[in-house]
Amino acid sequence: MTSYLIKGAAILGGEPTDLLIEDGRVVLDPSAVERSRDRGDVEVVDASGLIALPGLVDLHTHLREPGREDAETVLTGTQAAAMGGFTAVHAMANTEPVADTAGVVEQVWRLGREGGYCDVYPVGAVTVGLAGERLAELGAMADSAARVRVFSDDGHCVNDAVLMRRALEYVKAFDGVIAQHAQEPRLTEDAQMNEGELSGRLGLRGWPAVAEEAIIARDCLLAAHVGSRLHVCHVSTAGSVEIVRWAKSKGWNVTAEACPHHLLLTDELAATYDPIYKVNPPLRSATDVEALREGLADGTIDVVATDHAPHPHEDKDCEWQAAAFGMLGLETALSVVQQAMVDTGLLDWRGVADRMSASPARIGRLSGHGRPVEVGEAANVVLYDPSFSKVVDATELASLSRNTPYAGRELPGRVVATFLRGNPTVLDGKLQ
Numbered sequence: 549m550t551s552y553l554i555k556g557a558a559i560l561g562g563e564p565t566d567l568l569i570e571d572g573r574v575v576l577d578p579s580a581v582e583r584s585r586d587r588g589d590v591e592v593v594d595a596s597g598l599i600a601l602p603g604l605v606d607l608h609t610h611l612r613e614p615g616r617e618d619a620e621t622v623l624t625g626t627q628a629a630a631m632g633g634f635t636a637v638h639a640m641a642n643t644e645p646v647a648d649t650a651g652v653v654e655q656v657w658r659l660g661r662e663g664g665y666c667d668v669y670p671v672g673a674v675t676v677g678l679a680g681e682r683l684a685e686l687g688a689m690a691d692s693a694a695r696v697r698v699f700s701d702d703g704h705c706v707n708d709a710v711l712m713r714r715a716l717e718y719v720k721a722f723d724g725v726i727a728q729h730a731q732e733p734r735l736t737e738d739a740q741m742n743e744g745e746l747s748g749r750l751g752l753r754g755w756p757a758v759a760e761e762a763i764i765a766r767d768c769l770l771a772a773h774v775g776s777r778l779h780v781c782h783v784s785t786a787g788s789v790e791i792v793r794w795a796k797s798k799g800w801n802v803t804a805e806a807c808p809h810h811l812l813l814t815d816e817l818a819a820t821y822d823p824i825y826k827v828n829p830p831l832r833s834a835t836d837v838e839a840l841r842e843g844l845a846d847g848t849i850d851v852v853a854t855d856h857a858p859h860p861h862e863d864k865d866c867e868w869q870a871a872a873f874g875m876l877g878l879e880t881a882l883s884v885v886q887q888a889m890v891d892t893g894l895l896d897w898r899g900v901a902d903r904m905s906a907s908p909a910r911i912g913r914l915s916g917h918g919r920p921v922e923v924g925e926a927a928n929v930v931l932y933d934p935s936f937s938k939v940v941d942a943t944e945l946a947s948l949s950r951n952t953p954y955a956g957r958e959l960p961g962r963v964v965a966t967f968l969r970g971n972p973t974v975l976d977g978k979l980q
């Protein structure tokens with residue numbers, strides 16, 4: 549295994565430091581680093597001007613395999629993840645077949661390990677076939693080789709309150725968490741975009757904020773009632789941030805995520821009728837974006853999660869109404885967070901490491917990820933150049949799909965290197 553001497557990296561944006569990556573671990577001991585300079589077997593990486601962060605962890609990724617390998621595979625999705633600085637992703641359960649058994653989650657977990665680009669932690673479905681009728685084999689998935697701790701029917705809301713209560717109760721046995729896609733179904737029938745003055749003008753059916761907020765409020769109360777862990781997926785409204793803040797003030801075990809696109813883009817983009825901007829939950833108002841940023845900055849929102857949702861050309865290159873919901877996110881997440889949170893002064897790099905690595909790893913109960921860049925820790929490390937600026941070119945993405953809402957848009961920053969347990973998955977900005 550090659551050793552790497554990383555010269556002049558600013559760990560979490562601090563003073564430039566030399567660090568050695570050896571035998572899959574981080575070595576900061578000055579004498580060991582010094583000795584490595586004369587060794588022929590050590591590859592030197594010039595990291596001057598670069599920030600070192602712990603490998604990013606995504607709580608919300610759609611890898612599409614099994615079933616929709618025309619959109620993404622575990623291999624291409626984890627390559628995209630590595631290019632984005634991720635060393636671990638949670639793969640959502642809405643595959644074909646659905647990840648609702650030990651067999652399917654073990655298959656996805658193994659594909660991630662075999663690829664070697666990024667660890668894949670499958671999310672188990674809450675209900676059989678995501679149908680919202682009866683609980684899936686949560687215990688068997690937790691006991692499987694994939695050791696599932698996060699369960700979600702993402703794409704669908706677990707709408708039945710009795711079922712949601714049972715799921716919350718069930719996962720307590722193995723310290724699991726229910727990650728809810730909060731969407732009241734009746735209030736959002738055929739919903740196309742954020743409900744507001746603009747949806748009326750554009751003639752697109754509205755997706756009202758209350759449909760998200762009502763479910764989040766109910767689930768917070770349920771989680772408190774049974775003393776279990778709730779995680780709220782892709783919070784998108786100012787009201788949702790308020791409800792999560794209230795639940796946390798009560799001491800309840802509630803965590804929440806925001807997606808990069810909800811931190812940067814607004815519903816005004818729907819006026820283009822370009823379904824590249826069609827996503828669920830929808831892009832919201834500038835006021836909502838502001839509230840999400842504040843919530844992320846003050847810790848009400850624990851994590852940034854990408855909701856990376858690859859779709860083949862034919863599912864997006866059509867009329868708005870007919871197009872699929874979702875957009876790519878893995879390869880642009882850190883750049884979007886830099887623009888929305890760091891360059892605005894709302895979050896420093898220490899905060900970014902918390903929201904994009906430590907907190908998601910803690911919620912997913914991952915032991916080998918989300919650890920600080922410190923002596924003896926597994927070398928899951930990203931080197932990032934915040935001074936770089938680029939215009940996003942969809943054709944250059946590692947993802948199999950091209951549905952990025954940032955194509956043609958200038959974004960700051962570039963992932964220069966990603967190390968997974970000491971192995972470079974990305975070096976010099978290129979996939980290894």
Ligand SMILES: [Zn+2]
Nearest residue numbers: 702703729781
């Ligand atoms: Zn969702």
